[in-house]
Amino acid sequence: MNITRRVLLGQSLLAPALLPLPAGAKADNALQLKLRTRVEVFKGSGIWEEVRFERPAPIKETALLLCDMWDNHWCSGAAKRVDVLAARMAPLVNLARSRGIQIIHSPSDVMDFYKDTPQRKRMQQAPPANPAVVLDLSDPPLPIDDSQGGCDTADKSHKAWSRQHAAIPIAEPDGISDNGTEVHNLLRQKGISNLLVMGVHTNMCVMKRTFAIRQMTKWGIRCMLIRDMTDSMYDPKTRPFVAHERGTELVVEHIEKYWCPSLVSGDLVRAMGV
Numbered sequence: 001m002n003i004t005r006r007v008l009l010g011q012s013l014l015a016p017a018l019l020p021l022p023a024g025a026k027a028d029n030a031l032q033l034k035l036r037t038r039v040e041v042f043k044g045s046g047i048w049e050e051v052r053f054e055r056p057a058p059i060k061e062t063a064l065l066l067c068d069m070w071d072n073h074w075c076s077g078a079a080k081r082v083d084v085l086a087a088r089m090a091p092l093v094n095l096a097r098s099r100g101i102q103i104i105h106s107p108s109d110v111m112d113f114y115k116d117t118p119q120r121k122r123m124q125q126a127p128p129a130n131p132a133v134v135l136d137l138s139d140p141p142l143p144i145d146d147s148q149g150g151c152d153t154a155d156k157s158h159k160a161w162s163r164q165h166a167a168i169p170i171a172e173p174d175g176i177s178d179n180g181t182e183v184h185n186l187l188r189q190k191g192i193s194n195l196l197v198m199g200v201h202t203n204m205c206v207m208k209r210t211f212a213i214r215q216m217t218k219w220g221i222r223c224m225l226i227r228d229m230t231d232s233m234y235d236p237k238t239r240p241f242v243a244h245e246r247g248t249e250l251v252v253e254h255i256e257k258y259w260c261p262s263l264v265s266g267d268l269v270r271a272m273g274v
Helices: 003-008 076-098 118-125 180-189 213-218 244-258 265-271
Strands: 030-040 048-058 062-067 102-106 194-200 222-231
Touching (some): 030 222, 030 244, 030 265, 048 244, 062 076, 076 102, 076 194, 076 222, 102 180, 118 180, 213 222, 222 244, 222 265
Parallel strands (some): 062 102, 062 194
16 A cells, blocks of 8 residues: 555544544543554564553643654655645644644754744753653664665655645644754653654654654653654665565564554544544
8 A cells, every 4th residue: 555545544534633622621631542562572582563552641741743744855756755644744733733732843954944933942942951861772773775765766865855844734832843952852841751753754764863763762752653644765676675665664663663652643633532
């Protein structure tokens, strides 16, 4: 199933993005999140089992971060998939914001575009906060070969982006930063310990940026990947020679094994009361 079809399947779940809270609901209620992870049942065996579980995440302690959802990309195949993702993310972002979840936009390398905005200044002005812990975690190699850039449309690398994708709304309470220290400072300032992550690319920026899953996990933030709101930079002509969609799934499974659990956007929407 290609990414266009995959992200459109749940469209009806996100349509009522600006509905009020259900009767009797409170903005500070905990989200009951349905998560998926992977466990090596017999250590050293290389045999991993999928495990599903539920965990509450208080809304006031939860943020949603969008990673590198640029307005364009040097790889035309990636750019087309990002266009689809951006359209699907927009109502989810609006809904999460309306429920009180902190939104953080992290389009790397384009901070000059936002330098005078209150959302950018909010991140820069958050008081310094040293990580409560710095975890020493292993970083096993990825299950796909992205050493050549991962583009599946034979384009040459260049900086093609200038801002975040225009389809994704930015509102007054949001933050904008591509700096891990700034993101961590804001999370600690607001008492946020849960970070929902979506965006691109799963095997690169989503894992490796200073504000993304690997570093935030090492700093003790509980990350969760929204796995149907991401894409990989992977060319099926490279190892392990599988379809692009399967390449993305393999990276998601890798993240579930070594870094954090994942969830799907439809379950998040239902957890928010839609």
